[in-house]
Amino acid sequence: METSWQIRLSNKQRLLFNLLDKNRGVTVGMKQIKNHIWKSDGVPDQRVYILVSRLRRKLPEYLEIATIQAQGFTLRYRDQR
Numbered sequence: 001m002e003t004s005w006q007i008r009l010s011n012k013q014r015l016l017f018n019l020l021d022k023n024r025g026v027t028v029g030m031k032q033i034k035n036h037i038w039k040s041d042g043v044p045d046q047r048v049y050i051l052v053s054r055l056r057r058k059l060p061e062y063l064e065i066a067t068i069q070a071q072g073f074t075l076r077y078r079d080q081r
Contacts (some may be wrong), residue, residue, distance in 0.1 A: 016037060020074065020075035024074075026076050027073070028073055029071060032072070034048060035068065061078065063078065
């Protein structure tokens with residue numbers, strides 16, 4: 001299910017989307033996200049949650065970022081559970 005879409009993303013949103021997309025269906029941990037985007041794992045978790053929240057609002061209907069409790073996040077098609 002590949003559909004063409006275009007949205008405006010900030011640099012950090014784009015980095016996060018690309019990381020999650022490259023690892024689609026796999027849980028990406030907080031530490032991995034922090035190191036990928038900020039080059040440090042000393043960034044407060046709240047920054048990641050805010051970035052994820054903002055990116056979620058921009059995704060097309062058929063994609064979602066799922067929170068995997070106490071593990072991280074994963075990008076998947078909405079109909080995948």
